[in-house]
Amino acid sequence: MAKIDDVARLAKVSKGTVSNVFSQKRPTSDEVRERVLRVSRQLNYVPNHTARSLVTKKTMAIGLTIPHGSFFFSLFHTQFINGVILEASYYGYRVLLDIIPEQQVQTPFLTSYPIDGAVVMSPTTNDERIALMHAGQIPFVTVGKVMNEEIAHFTSVDNDxxxxxxxxxxxxxxxxxxxxxxxxxxxxxxxxxxxxxxxxxxxxxxxxxxxxxxxxxxxxxxxxxxxxxxxxxxxxxxxxxxxxxxxxxxxxxxxxxxxxxxxxxxxxxxxxxxxxxxxxxxxxxxxxxxxxxxxxxxQPSELGAQSVRLLMNQLGVLQGEFPEHVIVESKIIERNSVSTISS
Amino acid sequence: MAKIDDVARLAKVSKGTVSNVFSQKRPTSDEVRERVLRVSRQLNYVPNHTARSLVTKKTMAIGLTIPHGSFFFSLFHTQFINGVILEASYYGYRVLLDIIPEQQVQTPFLTSYPIDGAVVMSPTTNDERIALMHAGQIPFVTVGKVMNEEIAHFTSVDNDxxxxxxxxxxxxxxxxxxxxxxxxxxxxxxxxxxxxxxxxxxxxxxxxxxxxxxxxxxxxxxxxxxxxxxxxxxxxxxxxxxxxxxxxxxxxxxxxxxxxxxxxxxxxxxxxxxxxxxxxxxxxxxxxxxxxxxxxxxQPSELGAQSVRLLMNQLGVLQGEFPEHVIVESKIIERNSVSTISS
DNA sequence: GCATGGCATTAAACCGGTTTAATAAAGAGG
DNA sequence: CCTCTTTATTAAACCGGTTTAATGCCATGC
Known part of the structure; x- marks a missing residue:
């Protein structure tokens, strides 16, 4: 894999300039940009995600935390996940499925989470996943109320x-x-x-x-x-x-x-x-x-989308004033399984 | 967030030693280890995943690529995903949901993928996701046959x-x-x-x-x-x-x-x-x-688990000789929706 | 003609870990 | 007691980008 230095050398510019061409954080002259892009294409160069993350401190991924051991999720979950993924992709974010297996023999905390924030589904009372997020300073949005003693403020989406x-x-x-x-x-x-x-x-x-x-x-x-x-x-x-x-x-x-x-x-x-x-x-x-x-x-997929938007707001990706708690509309859909009882 | 240098300084050891305590790649004396761990706890230190990834060149995540725009997945998918997640967790791997949205306006290739390998569900003929993996040198396992012209060898799991x-x-x-x-x-x-x-x-x-x-x-x-x-x-x-x-x-x-x-x-x-x-x-x-x-x-969850094992083998995480193609057993479960026709 | 400012570019520092090569300390063998 | 290993520790280099501060260049205004 070609690295930024290779491109810089071949294009006769500094690595800082190559960086700017790709990140577009500072302007570059048309001439230089084209030369850099041409060389990059030639060398098959692509910026390394991890190296970028290290310095920007953004992984461009959010965790989607499914309840403990919910290895059978229902269709509600499925649609919710779809909403999350789609909305996250609009902001260039990926979704890391962050399921904590039932038998939590796993890595108690060998390393930090490679995510910028998390959406936590179906919190339980004194949810430890939430306690972890809270302790780890990771912004999160829950679907449903948080009922952890030590946590007073949180952002959530929910139905009424x-x-x-x-x-x-x-x-x-x-x-x-x-x-x-x-x-x-x-x-x-x-x-x-x-x-x-x-x-x-x-x-x-x-x-x-x-x-x-x-x-x-x-x-x-x-x-x-x-x-x-x-x-x-x-x-x-x-x-x-x-x-x-x-x-x-x-x-x-x-x-x-x-x-x-x-x-x-x-x-x-x-x-x-x-x-x-x-x-x-x-x-x-x-x-x-x-x-x-x-x-x-x-509206599970709407719940998913809204939770991502709240999270993006917390991450500073989405500007504006957002409420701390969003209530998603729900309504009765009448079909054929309920009848009237004549008294 | 405390960094490794803080811990090293306070524990009066070098950062290399702190690194060894956490990664366990080299032995450390009991005395030093305990001192380091104590200080780490005190400072709330956790190794930074991204920094580690940069040098080890492992993200400890695999991509799970769902078919183009399959925003409604069926229960088969759900169970498959469960199998993947569970099996991946055994090897300390996380799962990045890698869905390419229908409207692929997204990032043509702004950055490399932060994954070590991928499981590709339901490949289509001349699947471009597979072409991308192939070009990007990312090991992958497909569920079902690959039918891309330029790709001769691939690893897959499938039913017969x-x-x-x-x-x-x-x-x-x-x-x-x-x-x-x-x-x-x-x-x-x-x-x-x-x-x-x-x-x-x-x-x-x-x-x-x-x-x-x-x-x-x-x-x-x-x-x-x-x-x-x-x-x-x-x-x-x-x-x-x-x-x-x-x-x-x-x-x-x-x-x-x-x-x-x-x-x-x-x-x-x-x-x-x-x-x-x-x-x-x-x-x-x-x-x-x-x-x-x-x-x-x-056996969708078995398919998921097997695909992860093949991938882990390709990544060198799982040793041994594995076949290139794994066929998962399938069998008829008789219930009450089929009857015999008397001629 | 000279100071002033704006802009693209660069060299060097930095992000936070791991790894290498060198070193010091401790044990083993003769 | 001295040499030869073995083992734990360390300082420095490194991973591959981004960011900062400095620089050089050109246009502008007086």
Whole structure:
């Protein structure tokens, strides 16, 4: 690989000038620039990214931190990632997938992170990834609330979770549902706390006490129950325990699909006997399921894009005043999985 | 941020020694090591990744190149990525998502790639990403055949696509199906060429000529038909054109789901009227669909892991003799979407 | 004609580590 | 006790760029 000195020598200029031709940080005369570029092409020269990074102190990469061991991500994650990658590319940034494997035997901290900032998905309470970023002075944006004791200020994007749950509950209540079961996300995730609180509050506001069988949390990823959580809970509550449930709210598409399967196995018609509502799902999948699923569109790719913009602002790449917390719109998409109950 | 000189000064040793304590490339006395580590902790020192990279010429990152503009990836991709990330982490490598956006207005080549090697998914014929890697001397492993004119040798992992199609076709033929429709992947992808050829060959071997309505290719991602390809083709061929089709082979899970929806809308029972077979799908989804879908398990995460191992071997990280091409096992998982036709 | 300013260019310092070659200290062998 | 190794440590060179401060050149204004 040719280096800058080779080019400088052959083009009869100093390395500083070659540097300027490529970085365009200072002007160069047309004559010199062309000579340098010609020689570079001839030598197949390309500036070395690492050497540049060392002095500019920018790696031009951002980390995308996926939750601990989420080796199965849902379609929500997929779309979010797409949003991040696309938006980052607009600013010339690359995305380093920064997943901390379950068994964290890995490098406790052998070296600094080669990233300028990070987007942290699905923070948990007292998230250690966030603690690391905080300690390492790495700018970061979270998707969802940060609930670490030592961290007061942070930048985040989020949906309005309390409002989302309120809307969903009231949507269902309006349609006459009173026996509602909520298959929430994992209890450790900060979003699930908000949603749980809002679920309980909204139901109580309407005079509907929340009983134990109405609220469940997704088990940990490493548990054997993780994959068929929706199926198992539905069979247990509606089948074995014979509870009356007329509407189910599923936290994600995977849970929704497995719930759907359970309902079929229980010989319950959707939406005839039981209505099903999905919180975060992949649009294309929701449409193609049968029945197509009524859901809350959280705009995952928009969440991803916005989180990158906030991060770019923190990095000084994107000028202007940005709010500390961005709320991304979400709205109910009515399809065919929810019905009205005539009282 | 504390630098190595600060640590050296405070610990009263040379920077070379501090370097050795962290890199462990040369031995240090217990006494010195402890003193250095203590001071480092005190100063919150962490070796700078970029500086280290500059001299070692290793970025400890590999690129994961997703097909042009595949901003919707399927579950197959997701699992593949998981396999790559997990395996890479075993060798201390990080994964840089290297997606070349559709509109390639981006950096023609402002700087070298900050990666040591790359895994290239779904190569197309005369893939320019591969041409770039090749020109840039970056070791790479592809998933699927490389079909670039100027490249003779390459390392790859793959399923045995011809055999896969043969198995699937013969599996269906054994069950009495003769009117089989194949919803293939995009025509540009090298896998789709292999599968197409094998599909035609196998059917003809059994005296079943392949007519135009029996073979279709997924449209380009940027086209409006991309998302409901399965649905549209099924409605058109089985509905509008009223062709006789008793079995459909769908290339991926998304296509399968949308095909399933189309069959329901056509009032056709699966597998009673039409059988459905999926080539690459996410296990957890296939199970939860109704009926659960009979599919070919391509072991995407195994493909990902193997591709990383081959790459690590090329990078000299993993010793030993490795084959140039690795074939990952695939097998039919029988579920409930294929039935036997009594003649 | 001479001071003034603007601009492209350059030599040298710098970014923060690793690596090499030299050196000092400690052990082994005769 | 002296030489020969072995081992830990160090000073200096190096990785390949960017940035700073100095320089030379030309145009401008008075």
């Amino acid at each position: 979770n309390p409002q989302i749950m309120r809307s969903i509950c009231e949507y269902l209540i309006d349609k006459g549902h009173t026996a509602i079961m909520f298959l929430n996300a994992n209890a450790l995730m900060t979003v699930s706390l908000d949603r749980k609180a809002s679920f309980i509050q909204t139901l109580e506001k309407h005079g509907l006490p929340v009983e134990a069988h109405m609220l469940h949390h997704k088990p940990a990823l490493n548990s054997s129950e993780y994959l068929d959580y929706g199926y198992a809970e539905t069979i247990r509550v509606l089948g074995t325990e014979r509870r009356k449930v007329t509407a189910i709210i599923a936290d994600d598409d995977r849970t929704a699909f497995s719930t759907l399967k359970a309902l079929k196995d229980l010989n319950l018609n959707v939406p005839g006997d039981v209505s099903l509502f999905v919180i975060c799902g992949d649009l294309s999948m929701m449409v193609q399921s049968d029945p197509s699923l009524t859901s809350m569109d959280l | 696509n011809p055999q896969i199609m043969r198995s699937i076709c013969e599996y269906l033929i054994d069950k009495g199906h003769t009117a089989i429709m194949f919803l293939n992947a995009n025509a540009l992808m090298t896998v789709s060429l292999d599968r197409k050829a094998s599909f035609i060959q196998t059917l003809e071997k059994h005296g079943l000529p392949v007519e135009a309505h029996m073979l279709h290719h997924k449209p380009a991602l940027n086209s409006s038909e991309y998302l409901d390809y399965g649905y549209a083709e099924t409605i058109r061929v089985l509905g509008t054109e009223r062709r006789k089709v008793t079995a459909i082979i769908a290339d991926d899970d998304r296509t399968a789901f949308s095909t399933l929806k189309a069959l329901k809308d056509l009032n056709l029972n699966v597998p009673g009227d039409v059988s459905l077979f999926v080539i690459c799908g996410d296990l957890s989804m296939m199970v939860q669909s109704d009926p659960s879908l009979t599919s070919m398990d391509l």
